[in-house]
Amino acid sequence: MFGKLFRRNKEQVKLFYNTDVHCHILPGVDHGSQSIEQSLDMLRAEAEMGIKRVILTSHVTAITFENTRETLTDAFLKLKDAVTDEGMDMELFLSAEYRMDEYFDKEYAADHLIPMPGNHILLENSFQQELMNLDELLFDMQVKGYRTILAHPERYPYYSRRHKRYEQLHNAGARFQINILSFTGYFGEEARESALWLVKNGLVDYLGTDMHNVKHAHIIMDYINSKEWKKMSRDLEATVKNDFITD
């Protein structure tokens, strides 16, 4: 409530990049947006932060969200129409956030993945343990021409206690996408500390909102008005890719 009032009186600080590579704005396909109206509210918040291109990365996970190209494309076309009707200046791209599980194995083997422009794929680990053959999978995907991005590495507790592993994975060609929400402490102190460590060590390739609802957007909007963000942005600008299509 206070955040909202505060924001109205203050000009919203813009992000220093213009593409959000991770969000759950596509309506009705996971536990993110549940309606076109919610999606439009979230996109308005993105625009307020200076975002001009949004990659829609809905969950693709075994059992809970077994989305396919068809389910995602259907929702994507509806959202695109609504954005056009609203006259909103926002470029949308369809991709997904792939949990590396048995459903992913099937989709990958069948060549059903939906990459972002530039052939990037956003991959999510399990929160309980790292995928056993992660290194092999990353290698295999890169050989096939994919650019692999690990979603929010700061959020996996088993890495927070093993920072060396971040360096190994990054050296193995995984790019890292950090959630701005993690800096706010939204996912706990451990995730925040790991996120700060990744910034300090120059390992942040992409930033994402990972927003599931407009409340997430408001937390991010408040945070990027902070002094901490302003100071950190200078370091981040050196490593965060500005053109995700060619970088």
Ligand SMILES: [Fe+2]
């Ligand atoms: Fe996500």
